[in-house]
Amino acid sequence: MIQRLLIYSFFLTFGGVIWGQTHFGPPSLQEKIAEHNLSKTCHSGSNPGLIGTGRDAFSKVEPPQWFTPGADRMSNIVVSYSQGFPEEARAALEYALDIWGQILNSEITIWVNANWGTLNTGVLAQAGPETLHSNFPGATSANKYFPGALANALSVSDLSPGEPDLNITFGGEINWYFGLDGNTPGGKYDFVTVALHEVSHGLGFIGSATHNGNSGFTGVSGTPLIYDVFVETSDGTSILSFNSGTVDLGEALESDALFWNGAEGWANSTIGRPRLYAPPNWNGGSSFSHLRENTYPSGTENSLMTPFLGTAEAIHSPGPVTEGMFKDMGWSMDLISENCEILSAVSGLQLPCNPETSTYTQQVVITYENNPTIGVIVVNGTTHTIGSSPQTVTLVNQPADGLPVDVEVYFTSQPDCIMTFPAAYTAIDPCCLDLRILEVNPVTKTITINNMGNCDDGLDGFSLFSDFSEVDLVSLVTPGYVFIAGETLEVVWSDWDPTFLYTNEGELSLVNPVNQVIDYVQWGSPNHAAELNAVANNIWENHDFIAGEPPFIYIGTGGFGVAEWSFVPYECNVIEASAGATSECDLNSGLYTQEINLTLLDPPASGEITLNGQGFLLDGDNTSSLSGAAILATLTLEDLVSDGLTVDLNVTFVADDACGAVFSEVFSAPEICFCLNDANFDGSINVGDILLVLAEFSCSAGCTADVTGDGNVNVSDLLSILAEFGQSCI
Numbered sequence: 001m002i003q004r005l006l007i008y009s010f011f012l013t014f015g016g017v018i019w020g021q022t023h024f025g026p027p028s029l030q031e032k033i034a035e036h037n038l039s040k041t042c043h044s045g046s047n048p049g050l051i052g053t054g055r056d057a058f059s060k061v062e063p064p065q066w067f068t069p070g071a072d073r074m075s076n077i078v079v080s081y082s083q084g085f086p087e088e089a090r091a092a093l094e095y096a097l098d099i100w101g102q103i104l105n106s107e108i109t110i111w112v113n114a115n116w117g118t119l120n121t122g123v124l125a126q127a128g129p130e131t132l133h134s135n136f137p138g139a140t141s142a143n144k145y146f147p148g149a150l151a152n153a154l155s156v157s158d159l160s161p162g163e164p165d166l167n168i169t170f171g172g173e174i175n176w177y178f179g180l181d182g183n184t185p186g187g188k189y190d191f192v193t194v195a196l197h198e199v200s201h202g203l204g205f206i207g208s209a210t211h212n213g214n215s216g217f218t219g220v221s222g223t224p225l226i227y228d229v230f231v232e233t234s235d236g237t238s239i240l241s242f243n244s245g246t247v248d249l250g251e252a253l254e255s256d257a258l259f260w261n262g263a264e265g266w267a268n269s270t271i272g273r274p275r276l277y278a279p280p281n282w283n284g285g286s287s288f289s290h291l292r293e294n295t296y297p298s299g300t301e302n303s304l305m306t307p308f309l310g311t312a313e314a315i316h317s318p319g320p321v322t323e324g325m326f327k328d329m330g331w332s333m334d335l336i337s338e339n340c341e342i343l344s345a346v347s348g349l350q351l352p353c354n355p356e357t358s359t360y361t362q363q364v365v366i367t368y369e370n371n372p373t374i375g376v377i378v379v380n381g382t383t384h385t386i387g388s389s390p391q392t393v394t395l396v397n398q399p400a401d402g403l404p405v406d407v408e409v410y411f412t413s414q415p416d417c418i419m420t421f422p423a424a425y426t427a428i429d430p431c432c433l434d435l436r437i438l439e440v441n442p443v444t445k446t447i448t449i450n451n452m453g454n455c456d457d458g459l460d461g462f463s464l465f466s467d468f469s470e471v472d473l474v475s476l477v478t479p480g481y482v483f484i485a486g487e488t489l490e491v492v493w494s495d496w497d498p499t500f501l502y503t504n505e506g507e508l509s510l511v512n513p514v515n516q517v518i519d520y521v522q523w524g525s526p527n528h529a530a531e532l533n534a535v536a537n538n539i540w541e542n543h544d545f546i547a548g549e550p551p552f553i554y555i556g557t558g559g560f561g562v563a564e565w566s567f568v569p570y571e572c573n574v575i576e577a578s579a580g581a582t583s584e585c586d587l588n589s590g591l592y593t594q595e596i597n598l599t600l601l602d603p604p605a606s607g608e609i610t611l612n613g614q615g616f617l618l619d620g621d622n623t624s625s626l627s628g629a630a631i632l633a634t635l636t637l638e639d640l641v642s643d644g645l646t647v648d649l650n651v652t653f654v655a656d657d658a659c660g661a662v663f664s665e666v667f668s669a670p671e672i673c674f675c676l677n678d679a680n681f682d683g684s685i686n687v688g689d690i691l692l693v694l695a696e697f698s699c700s701a702g703c704t705a706d707v708t709g710d711g712n713v714n715v716s717d718l719l720s721i722l723a724e725f726g727q728s729c730i
Contacts, residue, residue: 049119049126049285050197050309052174056186057310059299063099064317065373065388069180073101075110075153080164082115088178089116089170089191095180096195099316100203103323105332106153112202115169124189124309126285127168127198128206131160134223140330144226147204154330166202170194175311182314190314197304197315200322204329205305206289207231209239209253211282216242216249226329227289230262231276253288254280260321262328268320268374269302270385271295277307291321323374333374340417343367345379345407347425348392352461352513353400355435355453360428361514362395366409368417375413386411402429433457437519438488440508441551442498447508448490449473451483458482461513464493466506467529471495509534521552521565572659573601574651579666580634585642585673587681592642592670598633598651608654611637612647615654644671675729677721679705685724693718 063069077097081090093114119126129147133139138154139146149165152158170191177188184190207227210217218228224240231239234257242249252258259273260266266273277283277290286307296302298310302319309315318326327333348363364379367390376383377391384393398405404426410418434453439446447464459473459481474481476491483489498506505524509517520534523546534540539560546552548567556564580595596611600618603609607618616622616635623633640647646668652660679689689705696705699713708716 049123050194051122051286051307052124052189053308053310054122055310057298057313058186059310059313060182060184061299061301061303061315061317061319062182064103067099067102067317069095069098071098071102073098075101075104075106077101077110077112079112079114082113082117084172085114085116086178089176090114092178092180092191093168093195096192096199099196099318100199103318103333104153104203104326106149107156108149108152108158110149110152110166110203111164112199113164113167115167116172117169118173119169119171123171124174125168125170125194125198127166127202129202129204130164130167132220132225133159141226141229143223144229145208145220145223146226146330147202147206149202150204150226150330153332166199168195168198168202170198182316184312184314186312189309189311193304193309193313193315196318197309200305200318201289204326204331205322209288210284211250211253211287213282214250215245215247216251216253217244218242218249219244230260230265230325230328231288232259232261232273233257234259236261253278254282256280256292258288260325260328262325264324264327265321266324267376268324274302274321274325283307296321320374327374339370340372340411340414341369342409342417342419343369343389345409345419345421345424350425350428353428353431354514354516355431355433355512356516356518357397358400358430358432359397360400362398362405362425362427363392364395364407364424366391366393368409371417372411372413375411377409377411379409380405380407383412398427400428400430403427431457431513433459433462433483435462435483435510435512435518436554437508437510437521438554439490439551440521442496442506442508442523443550445493445496445498446490447493448488449510450488451485454485456482456484463511465509465511465517465530466496466498469496470511507531520560521546523548523550523552523567570602572603572653572656574659574661575599575601575630577649577651577661577663577666580636582667582670585670587673590642590673591639594637594640594647594667596635596637596649596666598635599630600633601630603631604653604655604659606653606655609633609635610650610652610654611635612650614638640669642670642672645669673729675724675727677707677724677727678729679707679717679721684728685721685726689721690718690725693721 079093129149131148132145133148133151134145135142136151136155136159138156140154146154148160152165175188176191177184178191180192182190204227206225208218208220208225209228218224218240228240233252233255239252242252256278258276258278260276261273275292275295276288277292278287290307291302291305293306293308296306298313301317302321304315304317304319305322323333344367346365348365351361353360366377366379369389371386371389373386377386379393380395382395404423406420406422407424408420432453432455433451436450436452437447438450439448459477462473464471464473471493473491476493507522507528507530509530510519512518517530517533517537517539520530520540522528522531526543526545531540535542541561544562546562546565546567548569550567553566554564555566576599578597580597583593585592603618609616609618614637618633622635623631625631646665649663649666675685677685677689679692682688693705693713696703696713699705700711703713705713705717707720710716
């Protein structure tokens with residue numbers, strides 16, 4: 001039971017000032033206070049209040065745009081200071097109360113007790129509502145406890161006369177920065193930030209959930225707080241739908257997945273539902289009643305109500321999420337100056353008409369002053385986040401009718417701040433061309449296009465795109481050209497340079513005025529520049545291409561893709577032959593090897609090929625893909641005679657006699673390096689060769705000196721050597 005009371009340390013633990021009270025609020029609240037005081041004697045893990053990290057954040061969030069220091073407050077707030085409360089701390093607290101006082105509407109004075117004392121190590125301050133009320137006149141929800149200040153505002157009466165509405169205790173031993181400018185130096189805590197945070201808790205930013213290490217609990221003696229009503233799990237399950245005192249509730253409270261589902265808090269969030277602090281291990285005094293630290297880090301506009309504060313960190317704004325959460329709980333807010341005015345609405349950037357829908361995109365520049373900062377700005381029925389004046393809003397899918405357009409602007413949080421500007425701009429003219437590519441011939445650089453639409457129009461904004469080259473269609477026709485519905489147009493793109501790599505390879509896109517690829521064809525190979533765009537627009541299949549020769553003619557009836565096109569299929573062909581590496585002449589044999597590179601188009605599937613009578617099998621070890629149906633084959637001719645002559649190359653396929661070619665003088669043989677009579681291979685014919693013959697004379701098997709090659713070493717070998725005696729073989 002001890003741990004389930006820790007969350008009340010925000011509004012049930014205020015040192016001797018509160019503990020000395022003899023009467024405040026409903027009996028259930030007094031009961032909780034008594035339980036909590038007992039718990040403090042037996043639980044050393046209590047961690048109530050805003051926690052200082054001790055780390056410099058060096059971040060600053062400026063006061064809200066609507067805040068004017070020293071201006072009249074919408075709510076009267078009176079502070080009772082404890083003895084020893086420093087004057088400079090009073091000024092900083094009043095500054096924080098100015099911020100809250102200029103945003104919250106209450107006809108009933110809000111009474112604050114401000115104390116200066118000693119808190120647990122690391123705790124900067126702690127606060128909470130002094131009284132709770134339920135089922136009072138004006139309550140927005142039955143059987144729920146409302147903090148005193150909010151209950152008074154809703155009932156328009158003081159429900160606890162003579163009692164404070166909230167209590168705050170600031171740590172007297174903290175290294176405070178009392179300046180009002182937010183320029184907090186390193187090592188110091190910004191007092192204004194801490195005051196804003198704690199006042200928030202006292203005004204209602206606090207829930208009733210607790211945890212005992214196993215089970216979760218909600219409610220003050222069974223009655224939830226109004227804050228609890230808006231807390232839900234990630235799947236949208238209200239936290240109050242769990243039975244109090246159950247393990248299921250305990251798991252939800254430690255799920256790191258609790259959210260605020262109030263409409264105003266959600267509307268003021270840019271990331272969806274505001275996310276609450278619900279760490280996997282319950283953190284008494286911090287869990288449930290704060291925003292999630294990692295979701296709203298230091299320096300961001302919604303970071304005030306996270307559970308930790310760094311030194312050199314100033315947050316002088318409640319933030320839109322906290323403001324929205326307060327409105328969800330019932331607080332009335334009026335951030336609007338009575339002088340809010342919308343001054344002008346003029347045309348900004350106007351994008352081209354989209355022929356597919358005959359719509360366009362229009363930017364409107366809105367100028368206003370004294371505007372609200374909550375809610376949204378509405379322009380011609382479309383909602384936009386409020387920015388700063390002058391603000392540019394973008395209107396999409398506007399009808400292209402060529403007519404003047406009136407612009408109506410207002411703010412949802414002050415609907416009487418509204419203005420209509422007649423004929424602020426003129427809509428773009430209608431567009432209705434529906435173009436398709438009918439024929440492509442990259443050799444002649446001609447493209448034929450059909451107007452499949454139901455109206456006549458110019459070609460402004462349409463373009464052709466091919467492997468990072470682009471041309472406007474209007475530049476390929478005569479000035480003033482009008483494309484008649486149902487007709488075809490042939491253009492010549494003379495500067496077009498389609499890629500040719502052994503076989504015709506390339507792409508062509510037709511692009512409309514809003515930069516959408518509306519027709520596409522590619523050939524020779526996949527992965528051209530616009531293929532992914534065409535695939536995304538469902539007008540081409542990924543990695544698909546035409547495997548054939550131009551011209552490419554569209555034969556479909558409205559569909560897209562390779563199957564809709566006719567073309568000349570590739571035929572087997574030996575496109576090119578070139579010499580690769582040539583080995584040196586072998587001194588022992590007078591032979592050499594020659595590497596041959598062949599460019600082949602659509603070779604027979606068997607892969608059997610002959611080069612100058614030597615047979616090879618084309619496979620993955622000696623071939624690689626070039627483009628489309630073209631491959632590169634690298635083959636090596638063996639045992640060629642070194643004679644220094646040029647060599648022609650005859651290429652044939654076993655399975656296709658017609659697919660072959662003869663290439664003249666493809667390579668040159670090395671010079672002769674072999675001497676038949678150089679028996680000892682020393683590079684010359686000399687006495688050494690004669691001596692070797694004599695040494696092996698009459699040898700009849702495996703004889704080195706058998707220069708005549710008759711199988712025996714005899715007089716014929718000696719005579720052969722003597723015939724070339726003295727010659728060099730190198």
